[in-house]
Amino acid sequence: MAKRYWLMKTEPDAFSIADLERLGVTAWEGVRNYQARNHMRDGMKLGDEVLFYHSSTKPPGVVGLARVSRESYPDPTAFDSKSKYFDPKSKPDAARWMMVDVEYVATFPATLSLEELRAVPGLQDMPLLRKGQRLSVQPVSADEYRIVKKLGMRARSR
DNA sequence: GCCAACGTTGGC
């Protein structure tokens, strides 16, 4: 199947692109939304490329690139009663929550902000830009990915 | 900190 493209949101106070760069690879634990889980479980394949998005920060926006390095497997934090992501309804033999591993690819020279993205022709249909969109794992088209990557990797003076 | 937009829960 053709490679797919995604956008993954994170609050940088919890986990940032700098954290990913330092670690190299991370398990995308803690997703507790069915639609986001379905994207990880059913959609994400090894080598798929990811726009890494910082939310609840100033400014929110895409800050770098990552890649799927392991396809979906059960999220162990759901089984851990001491974890803030604990879900007693998820059992090891019938895991409700799945995650993927993501590896670091690149950090943009500057945040490509949500405000800037809204002004870019060709991105108007991105789920991210839709009013009320909260999904933390979203699909991105190949064209949208190419446009965002190009703008993000370009060094800009501000 | 506010609050709109969603998703989930639970009473009925």
Added chain:
DNA sequence: GCCAACGTTGGC
């Protein structure tokens, strides 16, 4: 199975 209440997300 409906839907009100509640909790969360996340931009502003």
